[in-house]
Amino acid sequence: MTRRSITRQYPEVQPDLPPRSRGVIALFEENCTVCMLCARECPDWCIYIDSHKETLPAPTGGRARTRNVLDRFAIDFALCMYCGICIEACPFDALFWSPEFEYAEYDIAELTHERERLREWMWTVPPPPAHDPGAEPPKELKAR
Amino acid sequence: MSTERIVGVGAGTKDLATEDMTLNIGPQHPSTHGVLRLRITLDGERITAAEPIIGYMHRGAEKLFEVRDYRQIIVLANRHDWLSAFASELGVVLAVERMLGMEVPVRAVWARTLLAELNRVLNHLMFLGSYPLEVGAITPIFYSFREREQVQRVMEEISGGRLHYMFNRVGGLKEELPAGWLGRVTDAVAAVRHGVGDIDRLIRGNEIFRARTRGVGVLTREQIEQYGVSGPIARASGVDFDLRRDEPYLAYGELQDVLRVVTRTEGDCLARFECLLDQVHASLDLADACVARLKELPPGPINVRLPKVLKVPEGHTYAWTENPLGINGYYLVSHGEKTPWRLKLRSASFNNIQVLREMLPGHLVADMIAILGSMFFVVGDIDK
DSSP states (O other): OOSOOOOOOTTTSOOOOOTTOOOEEEEOGGGOOOOOHHHHHOTTOOEEEEEEEEEEOOOTTSOOEEEEEEEEEEEETTTOOOOOHHHHHOTTSOEEEEOOOOOOOSSGGGGEEOHHHHHHHGGGOOOOOOBOTTBOOOHHHHTO | OOOOOOOOOOTTSSSOOOOOEEEEEOSSOTTSTTTOEEEEEEETTEEEEEEEEOOTTOOOHHHHHTTSOHHHHHHHHTTSSTTSHHHHHHHHHHHHHHHHTOOOOHHHHHHHHHHHHHHHHHHHHHHHHHHHHHTTOOTHHHHHHHHHHHHHHHHHHHHSOSSOOOOEETTEESSOOBTTHHHHHHHHHHHHHHHHHHHHHHHTTOHHHHHHHTTSSOOOHHHHHHHTOOTHHHHTTTOOOOHHHHSOOTTGGGGTTTOOOOOOSSOSHHHHHHHHHHHHHHHHHHHHHHHHHHHHSOSBOSSOOOOSSOOOOSEEEEEEEEETTEEEEEEEEEOSSSSOSEEEEEOHHHHHHHTHHHHSTTSBHHHHHHHHHHTOOOHHHHHO
């Protein structure tokens, strides 16, 4: 009963959030291939992607190749349900959770984060926590 | 000459002309956590009829399930009862796994059991704080929220969420347990066990609390059976039914020597509160047993690799679980598509709240608050 309260002095003292904390979604756009899986798997369709095709000049003796170029990648956090399906669905590791949460806005339209802002969140993504000793080694290590 | 003439009728001269009053409690009312509306008819201060009017928060969850694949359904399934998110996710994945005939890794089964019990503790601590608040005791909610925070932190560490965990997947859990997490669970469980003892001593013997709840709102066995009331509310009236013991799912079959089903016979508000309080202790013991087992288990996977498009074979099944508030059931009908053809949701609060029309008549308005608070419901779970 006489234990100290665990109240945090929030604006002065930042909370120590665990690395898995689902605060905001960060985009590592260098990895994005515009496969659209995240936008299709999203349960409430809050990811907007625009792209165009670019034809690379044919190397000597080869064919011209086309590739997708990302024009727009935006997440509407006013709609987002923070389920993380987009991050799970991404086959190229272009989306990550970050525990950052201080992005409240007065205007709801401001909650749509465009690619530049999503890319900035990348700097706040923490490394994943180590696994329990009873866990199987992660497949990234097994593949080595 | 004297003639008797009545010049005015004072109240009470003839038979008292009174009128019943219809009173709306809610949909916005400080004592009805959420948007439950009750239309009650009053004779003076006594309730003569009561009718719960539900649906203000209806979001069409069942219809939405039909156009979502099974991973997307989990997003919605953990939202109808926001205090039992993990337990509600479980029903969906258990149904799908049964239809697929899928074997879930043993570590996942034990971790799910542990998380389900921690979720139960979180849910009960909420009501253990809010119920005394509703009958006039302000302090307990601060203590219960302090204890909740301990459990909340371990839940956030493993799942990343504080409310909508989104941690179940068909075939297991989303991610591995973080290193050292089991130790932190043990610490949290020990701290909560200590803290719940404080709440227990603060409230259980409190004279005012007892006076307001004892013998008030007695729910009979017949009413429970007629209305399909379940969970701690039913067990407080001596209906000794708990799916964890009577139809074990997850690892409960192996936990029978630890599992204690808390029952009372009185069926009044106090019995319901005591059931919840003792159930927290029972859940903490189960959590400890799960941690001990998880530490012993040989290394292994926590989930099953799923195909890119998960289709459930044609057929139907009914999976029910003992959610913190009562029986939660999912009736899954599949036509072999990646979405269910129908997923019926049976939520505990919906049935538990209907019995109010039988319970409230005959009580005073002041007792209504005590009864309503002791029915432990979540409006999202009623309206779905």
